[in-house]
Amino acid sequence: MKIGYFTDSYFPEIDGVTYTIKLWREELERKGHEVYVVYPDGDYEPGDREIPVRSLPNPFYAGYRIPLFRRPSTLPELDVVHCHGPASVGLLGRYYARKHELPTIYTHHTPLEEYFHQSVKLESIATAIGKLYVPLENAFLESFDIVTASTARIERDVNHVPLPVGIDMEFFQPTAEDRYSGADRPVIGYSGRLSMEKNVSDILEVAEELPEYEFVIVGEGPYRDSLERNAPDNVTLRPFLPREELPIFYSSIDAFVTASTADTLGLSTLEANACGTPVAAADVPPFDRTIAAANGERFEYGNLERMADAIEACLRTDRDTRAAVEQYDVRHTLTHLEHLYRSMQLSPEETPTVAEDSWTVSDESPGSFE
Numbered sequence: 001m002k003i004g005y006f007t008d009s010y011f012p013e014i015d016g017v018t019y020t021i022k023l024w025r026e027e028l029e030r031k032g033h034e035v036y037v038v039y040p041d042g043d044y045e046p047g048d049r050e051i052p053v054r055s056l057p058n059p060f061y062a063g064y065r066i067p068l069f070r071r072p073s074t075l076p077e078l079d080v081v082h083c084h085g086p087a088s089v090g091l092l093g094r095y096y097a098r099k100h101e102l103p104t105i106y107t108h109h110t111p112l113e114e115y116f117h118q119s120v121k122l123e124s125i126a127t128a129i130g131k132l133y134v135p136l137e138n139a140f141l142e143s144f145d146i147v148t149a150s151t152a153r154i155e156r157d158v159n160h161v162p163l164p165v166g167i168d169m170e171f172f173q174p175t176a177e178d179r180y181s182g183a184d185r186p187v188i189g190y191s192g193r194l195s196m197e198k199n200v201s202d203i204l205e206v207a208e209e210l211p212e213y214e215f216v217i218v219g220e221g222p223y224r225d226s227l228e229r230n231a232p233d234n235v236t237l238r239p240f241l242p243r244e245e246l247p248i249f250y251s252s253i254d255a256f257v258t259a260s261t262a263d264t265l266g267l268s269t270l271e272a273n274a275c276g277t278p279v280a281a282a283d284v285p286p287f288d289r290t291i292a293a294a295n296g297e298r299f300e301y302g303n304l305e306r307m308a309d310a311i312e313a314c315l316r317t318d319r320d321t322r323a324a325v326e327q328y329d330v331r332h333t334l335t336h337l338e339h340l341y342r343s344m345q346l347s348p349e350e351t352p353t354v355a356e357d358s359w360t361v362s363d364e365s366p367g368s369f370e
Contacts, residue, residue, distance in 0.1 A: 004078040006093025008085035010039035020165045040067040072096045103344035106144040150265035151286045166330030172274035179252035189253035194221030197262035250275035255314040273321040280310035295324035
């Protein structure tokens with residue numbers, strides 16, 4: 001098949017959407033498909049089947065761009081349109097599919113309303129914009145044949161197929177190299193975007209309460225300068241690591257911690273688990289579905305005492321975290337995704353029915369999907 005990925009987030013920006021598209025594309029092309037990526041242009045040299053759309057810098061969110069327009073006639077012939085965002089490039093994909101009467105699929109990656117609070121200073125205005133935005137996105141999603149989401153709770157009023165974006169279990173696994181083998185105290189790590197919704201400031205606060213541990217925060221984002229100014233002595237901030245170094249980082253730390261409230265799957269937490277490292281995460285979606293006793297601990301969001309307890313529980317308990325996240329192997333995801341693509345090509349009447357909420361969670365094991 002010739003599959004078109006239309007995304008508003010792509011290289012050189014580094015985030016979960018970018019890496020998911022890269023991973024899915026590599027796996028699908030290994031299976032013999034052709035995957036075209038349509039994305040906002042930027043400081044990135046496109047490769048084969050990467051198609052930039054002219055764009056402008058985004059004044060509201062540093063690092064991302066605002067796509068303008070590209071004539072659909074300049075795009076290749078496709079069999080399936082798969083959109084990964086609700087902004088200009090996603091709209092272009094939906095228009096192209098309608099014009100050529102192609103099957104459409106949308107993957108919900110990000111609750112964008114969470115980001116309005118970072119861009120708009122007044123909380124009341126940000127909340128009001130969010131309330132206006134969500135119905136608009138609902139209407140957009142309803143125009144697709146199938147909507148997928150990493151968990152069963154996407155906070156959108158549309159039927160959807162629970163389909164975790166998946167992680168590369170072959171790439172993320174324990175390494176022999178230990179970057180902190182010489183450390184004289186346990187090392188707690190975080191890797192991800194340094195933005196408001198990730199609540200990395202909570203990690204700084206808990207680090208002050210746990211001076212006997214070392215904390216290493218890896219990432220970039222609009223809150224980096226503020227975090228560096230307020231970091232206690234036992235916290236080190238590092239820039240984003242090259243992708244090939246992440247398994248070493250995850251394998252070297254003794255526990256991974258996140259207080260994020262805006263993840264849809266939390267790829268970095270599952271990647272850490274795949275490398276054998278337990279995770280302490282806030283007891284909010286999606287971690288209430290993905291993190292349990294088998295692979296970590298959850299804590300009440302905003303409660304520093306419980307956060308510290310969760311970190312210490314991760315340090316003193318042995319867990320087979322890799323086995324706990326085998327179900328999130330991207331190869332399982334791509335098997336399901338290929339089935340969806342092929343089913344949509346048959347006829348509208350034969351499009352697969354939307355799965356019910358097949359996620360389950362217990363105190364012992366993280367959620368699963370069928």
